[in-house]
Amino acid sequence: MHTGLSHTLDFDRDGKTLGHLSIPFSIDRSPYFQVKVPICLVRNGEGPSVLLMAGNHGDEYEGELSLAKLVRRLDPKQIKGRVTILPMANVPAVIAAKRCSPLDGGNLNRAFPGDPSGTPTSRLANFLEMELFPRHDVIFDIHSGGTSMEHLPTALVEHNTDPDRHRRGVELMRTLSMPYGFVADNGQASPTSMGAARRAGAIGVSGEFGGGGTVTVDTMEITARALDALMAALGVVEAPVLAPATGPSAPTRLLSLSRHSQGLDATSRGWFEPAVRLGDSVTSGQLAGWYHDLERLDLAEQALHFLESGIVLSRRLHTMCEAGDCLMQVAEPVDW
Structure with a gap:
């Protein structure tokens, strides 16, 4: 009763069945608590x-x-x-x-x-x-x-x-x-x-x-x-x-999207301002945006550039970033 995952579902029964997957997990509020997954x-x-x-x-x-x-x-x-x-x-x-x-x-x-x-x-x-x-x-x-x-x-x-x-x-x-x-x-x-x-x-x-x-x-x-x-x-x-x-x-x-170089990552804490929109076609070396250090107002904003060409697939929504945060990804159009 304290391990595994349990359910009472019959996968071969016709009709509509609503139930739960139950996962035991003892917590302070409830020693016999179960996570109920609908x-x-x-x-x-x-x-x-x-x-x-x-x-x-x-x-x-x-x-x-x-x-x-x-x-x-x-x-x-x-x-x-x-x-x-x-x-x-x-x-x-x-x-x-x-x-x-x-x-x-x-x-x-x-x-x-x-x-x-x-x-x-x-x-x-x-x-x-x-x-x-x-x-x-x-x-x-x-x-x-x-x-x-x-x-x-x-x-x-x-x-x-x-x-x-x-x-x-x-x-x-x-x-x-x-x-x-x-x-x-x-x-x-x-x-x-x-x-x-x-x-x-x-x-x-x-x-x-x-x-x-x-x-x-x-x-x-x-x-x-x-x-x-x-x-x-x-x-x-x-x-x-x-x-x-x-x-x-x-x-x-x-x-x-298969290479780390298709991503643009933060390397320090800062505030990111994008220069392109989601879905834009961009080229290697093109300006991607600027990185601001609001704790060092004497420093000019840092220009960031794409390492690869392609289509802007995703971008970070939070302006403030930490080292390691992905700022943007660029995907390469291909034929399969």
């Missing part, structure tokens, strides 16, 4: 099996709100196969409006494959990779820039050494109808949900759907369209559930 199963006979998750980081809201809507709206009669929904995977982080869990400092998207006898974040990661992910054909993990980053709407898959599975992942990434998409290569031991999905034998699809610790009309529309498009492409639904049907969108523009 989960919804919607099943209608045999067919594709897809897991939709958000709240991997607690301050990324587009997916959390969209999947909460989906839990309420999805009728088993609308689907073929099984849809599993985790709207708030890292519940403690969601409640605290933080990227990482306040219970153990755990960053769920850096915790896979986890440990069944570890901290709550580690136990959850282990259950997801070892028990839940293998039950599904496709894992869709919805992210955004959170409270500290602004991010282009960008779909993502991780590189798969199996050519057929890699090709299928890129195909599904394109079906999301996102403006941009890129393939990450974090290696076989990747601690991310996408690495875990690959090891579990599922196809992982992810993306960045907004940022700033908030949602907008545009980011919610993009997220709704992506969810509907993915479920339709898999044959789970025949008609949109979250958003009205729309006409064809522009093809997804593919990008590559």
Whole structure:
């Protein structure tokens, strides 16, 4: 009763089931406390099996709100196969409006494959990779820039050494109808949900759907369209559930982010002023912005320049920075 993760879910039961994943974690206020992770199963006979998750980081809201809507709206009669929904995977982080869990400092998207006898974040990661992910054909993990980053709407898959599975992942990434998409290569031991999905034998699809610790009309529309498009492409639904049907969108523009030199990092404490906008095309050596030292007003601001050419993919929202903070990332347009 003090270890592991428990649930009472029947993954083969037709209909809609609302339940929890329960993780024991003794705290001062409650010696038999359990972290309760909400989960919804919607099943209608045999067919594709897809897991939709958000709240991997607690301050990324587009997916959390969209999947909460989906839990309420999805009728088993609308689907073929099984849809599993985790709207708030890292519940403690969601409640605290933080990227990482306040219970153990755990960053769920850096915790896979986890440990069944570890901290709550580690136990959850282990259950997801070892028990839940293998039950599904496709894992869709919805992210955004959170409270500290602004991010282009960008779909993502991780590189798969199996050519057929890699090709299928890129195909599904394109079906999301996102403006941009890129393939990450974090290696076989990747601690991310996408690495875990690959090891579990599922196809992982992810993306960045907004940022700033908030949602907008545009980011919610993009997220709704992506969810509907993915479920339709898999044959789970025949008609949109979250958003009205729309006409064809522009093809997804593919990008590559694979080198540390594509990032611009702070090397000391200071205040960053950008010179370019998200989505701008930039060249190597171009001015990226200025770094101010408000504690040394006698020093001129420092000009910062991009090391590589490409498209500005993300930028830090907080003006004050510490050494090691990523200020901007530039992705390289590619063809796959």
